[in-house]
Amino acid sequence: MISSSQGDICEVRCVHPEAVQKARQALPDAGCVEQASAFLKLVGDPTRLRLLSALNTGEMCVCDLSAAVGISESAVSHQLRLLRTGRVVTFRKEGRVAYYRLLDHHVTTLIDNALEHARE
Structure with a gap:
Protein backbone atom coordinates (compact mmCIF):
# COMPACT_ATOMS: atom_id res chain seq x y z
CA MET A 1 0.00 0.00 0.00
CA LYS A 41 4.77 26.66 -26.81
CA LEU A 42 4.64 29.24 -29.58
CA VAL A 43 1.34 30.77 -28.50
CA GLY A 44 2.16 30.34 -24.80
CA ASP A 45 4.74 33.13 -24.76
CA PRO A 46 3.23 36.20 -23.01
CA THR A 47 4.35 38.69 -25.67
CA ARG A 48 3.09 36.54 -28.51
CA LEU A 49 -0.19 35.90 -26.69
CA ARG A 50 -0.69 39.66 -26.34
CA LEU A 51 -0.03 40.10 -30.06
CA LEU A 52 -2.43 37.29 -30.89
CA SER A 53 -5.06 38.82 -28.61
CA ALA A 54 -4.71 42.10 -30.48
CA LEU A 55 -4.98 40.30 -33.81
CA ASN A 56 -8.06 38.55 -32.52
CA THR A 57 -9.84 41.91 -32.97
CA GLY A 58 -8.94 41.99 -36.65
CA GLU A 59 -6.20 42.56 -39.17
CA MET A 60 -3.38 44.92 -38.08
CA CYS A 61 -0.05 46.18 -39.40
CA VAL A 62 3.21 46.06 -37.44
CA CYS A 63 2.96 49.75 -36.51
CA ASP A 64 -0.54 49.31 -35.10
CA LEU A 65 0.45 46.16 -33.20
CA SER A 66 3.45 47.96 -31.74
CA ALA A 67 1.24 50.79 -30.50
CA ALA A 68 -1.46 48.45 -29.20
CA VAL A 69 0.84 46.09 -27.31
CA GLY A 70 3.47 48.63 -26.26
CA ILE A 71 6.60 47.02 -27.68
CA SER A 72 8.94 48.14 -30.45
CA GLU A 73 8.15 47.53 -34.09
CA SER A 74 11.33 45.48 -34.31
CA ALA A 75 10.18 43.21 -31.47
CA VAL A 76 6.74 42.89 -33.07
CA SER A 77 8.31 41.93 -36.41
CA HIS A 78 10.51 39.31 -34.74
CA GLN A 79 7.54 37.73 -32.94
CA LEU A 80 5.38 37.83 -36.07
CA ARG A 81 8.13 36.07 -38.01
CA LEU A 82 8.04 33.24 -35.46
CA LEU A 83 4.25 33.12 -35.54
CA ARG A 84 4.23 33.09 -39.35
CA THR A 85 6.76 30.24 -39.45
CA GLY A 86 4.64 28.35 -36.93
CA ARG A 87 1.55 28.87 -39.11
CA VAL A 88 -0.29 30.87 -36.48
CA VAL A 89 -0.60 34.12 -38.43
CA THR A 90 -0.59 35.13 -42.06
CA PHE A 91 -0.29 38.46 -43.82
CA ARG A 92 -1.15 40.33 -46.95
CA LYS A 93 0.66 43.27 -48.50
CA GLU A 94 -1.07 46.45 -49.50
CA GLY A 95 1.50 48.65 -51.14
CA ARG A 96 4.35 48.88 -48.64
CA VAL A 97 2.25 47.87 -45.63
CA ALA A 98 1.91 44.27 -44.38
CA TYR A 99 -1.36 43.48 -42.62
CA TYR A 100 -1.32 40.50 -40.27
CA ARG A 101 -4.21 38.32 -39.13
CA LEU A 102 -4.74 35.06 -37.32
CA LEU A 103 -4.37 32.15 -39.71
CA ASP A 104 -7.68 30.42 -39.09
CA HIS A 105 -10.58 29.82 -36.71
CA HIS A 106 -8.58 27.20 -34.76
CA VAL A 107 -6.17 29.88 -33.58
CA THR A 108 -9.02 32.26 -32.79
CA THR A 109 -10.82 29.60 -30.77
CA LEU A 110 -7.66 28.65 -28.89
CA ILE A 111 -6.91 32.26 -27.94
CA ASP A 112 -10.52 32.89 -26.88
CA ASN A 113 -10.65 29.70 -24.81
CA ALA A 114 -7.28 30.26 -23.12
CA LEU A 115 -8.18 33.79 -22.10
CA GLU A 116 -11.66 32.81 -20.97
CA HIS A 117 -10.16 30.01 -18.87
CA ALA A 118 -7.70 32.44 -17.28
CA ARG A 119 -10.49 34.87 -16.41
CA GLU A 120 -12.56 32.23 -14.55
Missing part, protein backbone atom coordinates in the same frame (compact mmCIF):
# COMPACT_ATOMS: atom_id res chain seq x y z
CA ILE A 2 1.25 3.45 -0.97
CA SER A 3 0.39 6.24 1.41
CA SER A 4 0.33 9.94 0.77
CA SER A 5 -0.10 12.72 3.27
CA GLN A 6 -1.40 14.97 0.50
CA GLY A 7 -4.17 12.68 -0.72
CA ASP A 8 -3.38 13.41 -4.37
CA ILE A 9 -2.32 9.89 -5.31
CA CYS A 10 -4.02 6.52 -5.07
CA GLU A 11 -3.67 4.81 -1.72
CA VAL A 12 -3.73 1.40 -3.42
CA ARG A 13 -2.28 0.32 -6.74
CA CYS A 14 -4.99 -0.73 -9.18
CA VAL A 15 -5.32 -0.47 -12.95
CA HIS A 16 -8.64 -0.11 -14.73
CA PRO A 17 -8.07 -1.91 -18.08
CA GLU A 18 -11.10 -0.39 -19.82
CA ALA A 19 -10.04 3.15 -18.95
CA VAL A 20 -6.46 2.44 -20.03
CA GLN A 21 -7.59 0.95 -23.36
CA LYS A 22 -9.94 3.87 -24.05
CA ALA A 23 -7.18 6.38 -23.27
CA ARG A 24 -4.63 4.57 -25.45
CA GLN A 25 -7.04 4.53 -28.39
CA ALA A 26 -7.57 8.27 -28.02
CA LEU A 27 -3.87 9.14 -27.94
CA PRO A 28 -2.69 11.05 -31.03
CA ASP A 29 0.35 9.80 -32.91
CA ALA A 30 3.80 11.06 -31.89
CA GLY A 31 4.11 13.48 -34.82
CA CYS A 32 0.80 15.12 -34.01
CA VAL A 33 1.80 15.46 -30.35
CA GLU A 34 5.10 17.11 -31.34
CA GLN A 35 3.37 19.59 -33.66
CA ALA A 36 0.68 20.44 -31.13
CA SER A 37 3.26 20.88 -28.38
CA ALA A 38 5.35 23.21 -30.56
CA PHE A 39 2.20 25.20 -31.40
CA LEU A 40 1.24 25.56 -27.73
Whole structure:
Protein backbone atom coordinates (compact mmCIF):
# COMPACT_ATOMS: atom_id res chain seq x y z
CA MET A 1 0.00 0.00 0.00
CA ILE A 2 1.25 3.45 -0.97
CA SER A 3 0.39 6.24 1.41
CA SER A 4 0.33 9.94 0.77
CA SER A 5 -0.10 12.72 3.27
CA GLN A 6 -1.40 14.97 0.50
CA GLY A 7 -4.17 12.68 -0.72
CA ASP A 8 -3.38 13.41 -4.37
CA ILE A 9 -2.32 9.89 -5.31
CA CYS A 10 -4.02 6.52 -5.07
CA GLU A 11 -3.67 4.81 -1.72
CA VAL A 12 -3.73 1.40 -3.42
CA ARG A 13 -2.28 0.32 -6.74
CA CYS A 14 -4.99 -0.73 -9.18
CA VAL A 15 -5.32 -0.47 -12.95
CA HIS A 16 -8.64 -0.11 -14.73
CA PRO A 17 -8.07 -1.91 -18.08
CA GLU A 18 -11.10 -0.39 -19.82
CA ALA A 19 -10.04 3.15 -18.95
CA VAL A 20 -6.46 2.44 -20.03
CA GLN A 21 -7.59 0.95 -23.36
CA LYS A 22 -9.94 3.87 -24.05
CA ALA A 23 -7.18 6.38 -23.27
CA ARG A 24 -4.63 4.57 -25.45
CA GLN A 25 -7.04 4.53 -28.39
CA ALA A 26 -7.57 8.27 -28.02
CA LEU A 27 -3.87 9.14 -27.94
CA PRO A 28 -2.69 11.05 -31.03
CA ASP A 29 0.35 9.80 -32.91
CA ALA A 30 3.80 11.06 -31.89
CA GLY A 31 4.11 13.48 -34.82
CA CYS A 32 0.80 15.12 -34.01
CA VAL A 33 1.80 15.46 -30.35
CA GLU A 34 5.10 17.11 -31.34
CA GLN A 35 3.37 19.59 -33.66
CA ALA A 36 0.68 20.44 -31.13
CA SER A 37 3.26 20.88 -28.38
CA ALA A 38 5.35 23.21 -30.56
CA PHE A 39 2.20 25.20 -31.40
CA LEU A 40 1.24 25.56 -27.73
CA LYS A 41 4.77 26.66 -26.81
CA LEU A 42 4.64 29.24 -29.58
CA VAL A 43 1.34 30.77 -28.50
CA GLY A 44 2.16 30.34 -24.80
CA ASP A 45 4.74 33.13 -24.76
CA PRO A 46 3.23 36.20 -23.01
CA THR A 47 4.35 38.69 -25.67
CA ARG A 48 3.09 36.54 -28.51
CA LEU A 49 -0.19 35.90 -26.69
CA ARG A 50 -0.69 39.66 -26.34
CA LEU A 51 -0.03 40.10 -30.06
CA LEU A 52 -2.43 37.29 -30.89
CA SER A 53 -5.06 38.82 -28.61
CA ALA A 54 -4.71 42.10 -30.48
CA LEU A 55 -4.98 40.30 -33.81
CA ASN A 56 -8.06 38.55 -32.52
CA THR A 57 -9.84 41.91 -32.97
CA GLY A 58 -8.94 41.99 -36.65
CA GLU A 59 -6.20 42.56 -39.17
CA MET A 60 -3.38 44.92 -38.08
CA CYS A 61 -0.05 46.18 -39.40
CA VAL A 62 3.21 46.06 -37.44
CA CYS A 63 2.96 49.75 -36.51
CA ASP A 64 -0.54 49.31 -35.10
CA LEU A 65 0.45 46.16 -33.20
CA SER A 66 3.45 47.96 -31.74
CA ALA A 67 1.24 50.79 -30.50
CA ALA A 68 -1.46 48.45 -29.20
CA VAL A 69 0.84 46.09 -27.31
CA GLY A 70 3.47 48.63 -26.26
CA ILE A 71 6.60 47.02 -27.68
CA SER A 72 8.94 48.14 -30.45
CA GLU A 73 8.15 47.53 -34.09
CA SER A 74 11.33 45.48 -34.31
CA ALA A 75 10.18 43.21 -31.47
CA VAL A 76 6.74 42.89 -33.07
CA SER A 77 8.31 41.93 -36.41
CA HIS A 78 10.51 39.31 -34.74
CA GLN A 79 7.54 37.73 -32.94
CA LEU A 80 5.38 37.83 -36.07
CA ARG A 81 8.13 36.07 -38.01
CA LEU A 82 8.04 33.24 -35.46
CA LEU A 83 4.25 33.12 -35.54
CA ARG A 84 4.23 33.09 -39.35
CA THR A 85 6.76 30.24 -39.45
CA GLY A 86 4.64 28.35 -36.93
CA ARG A 87 1.55 28.87 -39.11
CA VAL A 88 -0.29 30.87 -36.48
CA VAL A 89 -0.60 34.12 -38.43
CA THR A 90 -0.59 35.13 -42.06
CA PHE A 91 -0.29 38.46 -43.82
CA ARG A 92 -1.15 40.33 -46.95
CA LYS A 93 0.66 43.27 -48.50
CA GLU A 94 -1.07 46.45 -49.50
CA GLY A 95 1.50 48.65 -51.14
CA ARG A 96 4.35 48.88 -48.64
CA VAL A 97 2.25 47.87 -45.63
CA ALA A 98 1.91 44.27 -44.38
CA TYR A 99 -1.36 43.48 -42.62
CA TYR A 100 -1.32 40.50 -40.27
CA ARG A 101 -4.21 38.32 -39.13
CA LEU A 102 -4.74 35.06 -37.32
CA LEU A 103 -4.37 32.15 -39.71
CA ASP A 104 -7.68 30.42 -39.09
CA HIS A 105 -10.58 29.82 -36.71
CA HIS A 106 -8.58 27.20 -34.76
CA VAL A 107 -6.17 29.88 -33.58
CA THR A 108 -9.02 32.26 -32.79
CA THR A 109 -10.82 29.60 -30.77
CA LEU A 110 -7.66 28.65 -28.89
CA ILE A 111 -6.91 32.26 -27.94
CA ASP A 112 -10.52 32.89 -26.88
CA ASN A 113 -10.65 29.70 -24.81
CA ALA A 114 -7.28 30.26 -23.12
CA LEU A 115 -8.18 33.79 -22.10
CA GLU A 116 -11.66 32.81 -20.97
CA HIS A 117 -10.16 30.01 -18.87
CA ALA A 118 -7.70 32.44 -17.28
CA ARG A 119 -10.49 34.87 -16.41
CA GLU A 120 -12.56 32.23 -14.55
